[in-house]
Amino acid sequence: MKTKEDYLSGELLLIDKPLQWTSFQAVNKLKWVLKKRFGLKKIKIGHAGTLDPLATGLLMICVGKFTKKIHEFQGLEKEYTGTLILGATTPSYDLETEIDNTFTIEHITEELVHKTAKTFIGELDQAPPIFSALKKDGKRLYEYAREGKPVTIQTRKVTVTEFEITEIKLPTIRFRIVCSKGTYIRSIAHDFGKALVSGAYLSSLRRTKIGVYNVDNALDPMVFEEIVLKELDS
Template sequence: MQKTAEDFLNGQILLIDKPLNWTSFQAVNKLRWEIRQAFKIKKIKVGHAGTLDPLATGLLVICTGKMTKQINTFQGQEKEYTGTFVIGSTTPSFDLETEIDKTFPTDHITETLIHETTKQFIGAIEQFPPVFSAIKKDGKRLYEFARAGESVDIKSRTVTISAFEITKIDGNHLNFRVVCSKGTYIRSLANDFGAALNSGAHLSVLRRTRIGDFLVKNATSIDGFIESLTTN
């Protein structure tokens, strides 16, 4: 059934598959602009329930109109991710946003050790957010300190990981699946996992596949959503 301006103002939940190199903010802005253009609406609230880094793809739950009041509820729900860790090297951002800064031996790492080490991260764990993150300290984003070369004291957070499995091992590339609570940084998990292996690791691929009961397989692309508006 085709949506109307009133539908979007009263509140819609949009499942969007965010493309690579888009910020979540850009995705929200694009959809807001397209909805306004399609229906000649001067103003409409649009927001997302949980940020994805530009280098991550996958599920964005985007709310419009009155449904934006539910954003905090959706943000607090369990999330699932898949992706790839590269063992044997680290980066300052824990992912590919920055260049490799250190390399480590991997000859001692066996498949058994890899699978056994995942067990250390199941349950409630203490995790330090990456210094290259949008968390605020003293009114500034942490990445602003990092890019300026300034050191900053970061406090750990308690997060819960209910599932963590390595689904494929291809040399130094480890494919994984993680189910976790709000506030979990998969980049930090990559870095901590590498350290637990007495080596190093960074995140090279990340995709969010689920938020609560919302699945990325039911999501549409940004272009697909825009096309659905123009066929109204």
């Protein structure tokens, strides 16, 4: 079992973030568990890359002196699996908001889907979603969106190294994607719909890998709590 000194000197914890949890909630849960287990008043802890509440999967949480490595971990390539729905769009590019427009998908074939996916491989100029936590002039973009205020969003360079269509059951498409830091998969879904001369939004997302780290080796935060606090009773 890991000791207080282990955590303070630096630990990397792989967590499988549940649906509807924010990344901040996951960090806070582990922080509470460690403080309770070891009687600590404070402990350094932080995650190396946010996951939206509607996404699940791998969250890398650095504890103690490993918080200095957060920037290093954030730069690693990431793999996701997910589903998108063709023929409609939402303002947030996912299920956080209601459908605002619908489009025909009668012209979309499996061949066209696969052909279009290939055009997303490489370096892309991507516009982040307006419903995101990125800041402009000291204010979160989603705050502008909720106030209905127009805002100019700068595009940024991202890189997609793999974009595999794993299943097509129109209007649903399943995919696997490997991409650089800062890539918004919601924006990929939205832009994919436009490229098909239709619309699309992200309906589910799971982060499966960050660099060499795999979600298969990650723990649910409630399981982590159970394991660590069980040591108090033993």
